[in-house]
Amino acid sequence: MNLWAIIIVASLGCLALKVSGYLVPTSFLEKPRPSRIANLLTVALLAALVATQTLAIGEAVVIDARVPALLVAAALFALRVPFVLVIVAAAATAALLRMTFG
Amino acid sequence: MRAVRSTNDTAAIRQGVSVSLAVSAYGVSFGALAVTAGLDIWQACVLSLLMFSGGSQFALIGVVASGGVAAGPAAIASAVLLGSRNSLYAMRMAPVLGGGWLRRAAASHLTIDESTAVATAQPTLRSQKVGFWVTGILIYVGWNITTLVGAIVGDALGDVSRFGLDAAAAAAFLGLLWPRLSQLQPVVVAIAAAFVAALLTPWVPAGIPVLAAAAVALLVGLTNWWGMKPEEAADVDVSAAAAGKAQS
Numbered sequence: 052m053n054l055w056a057i058i059i060v061a062s063l064g065c066l067a068l069k070v071s072g073y074l075v076p077t078s079f080l081e082k083p084r085p086s087r088i089a090n091l092l093t094v095a096l097l098a099a100l101v102a103t104q105t106l107a108i109g110e111a112v113v114i115d116a117r118v119p120a121l122l123v124a125a126a127l128f129a130l131r132v133p134f135v136l137v138i139v140a141a142a143a144t145a146a147l148l149r150m151t152f153g
Numbered sequence: 154m155r156a157v158r159s160t161n162d163t164a165a166i167r168q169g170v171s172v173s174l175a176v177s178a179y180g181v182s183f184g185a186l187a188v189t190a191g192l193d194i195w196q197a198c199v200l201s202l203l204m205f206s207g208g209s210q211f212a213l214i215g216v217v218a219s220g221g222v223a224a225g226p227a228a229i230a231s232a233v234l235l236g237s238r239n240s241l242y243a244m245r246m247a248p249v250l251g252g253g254w255l256r257r258a259a260a261s262h263l264t265i266d267e268s269t270a271v272a273t274a275q276p277t278l279r280s281q282k283v284g285f286w287v288t289g290i291l292i293y294v295g296w297n298i299t300t301l302v303g304a305i306v307g308d309a310l311g312d313v314s315r316f317g318l319d320a321a322a323a324a325a326f327l328g329l330l331w332p333r334l335s336q337l338q339p340v341v342v343a344i345a346a347a348f349v350a351a352l353l354t355p356w357v358p359a360g361i362p363v364l365a366a367a368a369v370a371l372l373v374g375l376t377n378w379w380g381m382k383p384e385e386a387a388d389v390d391v392s393a394a395a396a397g398k399a400q401s
Contacts, residue, residue, distance in 0.1 A: 052225040054217070058196055061213050061229040062203035065236035069206075069261040072243020088374030089238050090333070091342050092367055096235045097208065097330035098343035099350035099366030100215050104323035107219055107354045107362075120320035121327065128331045135178045141324035145317030 116148040161280035169271050169287035176207070176267055177295025179325070183210055184303020185310070186322050190218035194304040201300040205293060206265055208329050209236040212363070215322060220359025227360025234367055242269040249281050263289030338379045345369045 105117045124141040132140075180201065187197035192214065200210050209232040216228035243264045249272065250260050263285070272285035310316060334340050346366035353362040373379065 052222060054192060054196060054222055054225075057213070057217070057222070057225040057228055058192075058200055059203070061209070061232040062200065064229065064233035065204045065206050065209050065239070066262065068233065068236045068240040069243050069264045070258070072240035072264065073247045073257050073261055075240070075244055084374065084377075086241055087377065087380075088371060089241050091339065091370035091374045092234055093208065093238045093370075094330065094333050094339045094342050095346035095366050095370035096212065096231060096363060097326050097333070098346040099363040100212055100231075100326040101323055101330060102347035102350040102366075103219060103354060103359075103362055104215055104319070104326055106351050107359070109219055110355060110357075110359055112351065112354050116317070117320040117323055120317060121323050124320075124324035124327050128328060133175065134328045135175070135182070137328060138179065138182050138321045138324050142317035142321040145320035146315060147317075149315065149317070 116145040116152075119148060120145040161275065161277050162283050165271065165275045165280040165284035166287050168274065169284050169291060172267050172271055172288055173291035173295055176292050177299050179207075180296040180299030181303035181306070182321055182325060183207065183214075183296075184300040184305070185307030186211070186218075186303075186318060186325070187214045187300075188304050188307040189318050190214040191221065192217070192304075194301070194308055197304040198297065198301055201297045204232070204236075205262060205296070206236050206239055207296075208266075209233070211322070211325055211329070215326070216360040216363060218322070224358065224360035227358070227364055231360065231363050234364070238266075239264050242266070245269060246272060246285060249278060250285065260285070260289075263293060265289070265292070267292055338373065338377075341379045342369055342373050345373075 101121070105121045106112050106114065120141040123144045124137050127137040127140055183201070184197050187200065187210075188194065192200070200213065204210055204213075212235045213228050213232040216224050216231050220227065243261060246260065246264055246269060247257075250256070252260070268285050268289035271288040272281045275281040275284045307318070310318075330343060334343060346369045349369055350362040350366045353365055357365070
């Protein structure tokens with residue numbers, strides 16, 4: 052499987068999910084369980100991605116400048132700083148730490 | 154009547170524009186991170202054109218960045234699972250938007266967090282339609298332009314860990330997660346999912362830890378654990394926050 056195949060298959064999968072929502076009868080939405088699972092699924096996947104992006108390098112767990120950068124980001128999100136500024140601040144934190152401690 | 158209607162429309166348009174500007178701006182970080190993950194500029198752009206769902210796009214490049222092409226199936230599964238909420242949005246928008254097949258097809262592609270959020274925040278059916286289309290179309294245009302810009306910039310930067318772009322990716326996921334942590338249940342799920350993913354990382358191929366964490370959502374979603382009353386939730390919330398702090 053090459054990168055193009057991954058991109059096309061995943062994109063079509065996401066598109067199919069969007070289309071399916073317009074084809075399903077609306078009453079499905081009234082059931083609490085499917086919508087709860089879909090919402091929690093989003094939360095779980097995003098949280099797992101935060102963890103792996105912060106701690107993993109390939110299949111190893113490495114604690115480095117990403118951890119303090121993420122803490123800075125969390126503090127700024129808590130202060131309601133706009134998304135783009137937080138991203139820049141997180142990158143700058145990691146970059147500065149790496150520059151300082153090599 | 155006409156005056157009231159147009160005031161609502163104007164409000165919907167104004168909200169749509171401001172949300173679109175903010176969201177489009179972080180298309181730059183997506184483009185840059187995509188080329189960092191090993192995609193070329195065209196592949197980054199096709200993702201934004203064809204997938205058009207920020208969370209899924211970040212997930213796909215995140216898994217590819219850690220596991221390469223070998224993690225392809227996990228990357229696809231992560232992106233698609235993360236896109237499942239869009240089908241809920243579509244169900245919510247279908248009765249609002251109505252229209253023929255062509256319009257529904259266009260609406261499908263534009264059904265994302267932001268277009269749904271702006272639409273559902275409007276008071277009348279008409280302003281909900283206006284909010285959806287304005288937000289969806291503007292973000293589609295803006296997101297794709299900024300993806301291209303970000304990809305070109307990222308391509309020119311070369312060695313990106315020097316610029317902290319790996320930390321920027323983690324912060325991007327946190328930013329997408331943050332607004333969803335308003336209640337106890339999602340907070341518990343988020344912490345548990347992060348633990349599961351971190352603990353599995355050394356033992357299974359890259360990409361699998363993220364998918365395994367989805368099981369947490371399935372378990373809690375089916376049982377509705379921690380979907381408790383507000384007064385009980387207050388106490389546990391503190392310890393959950395503390396646990397979150399300890400973990401980071």
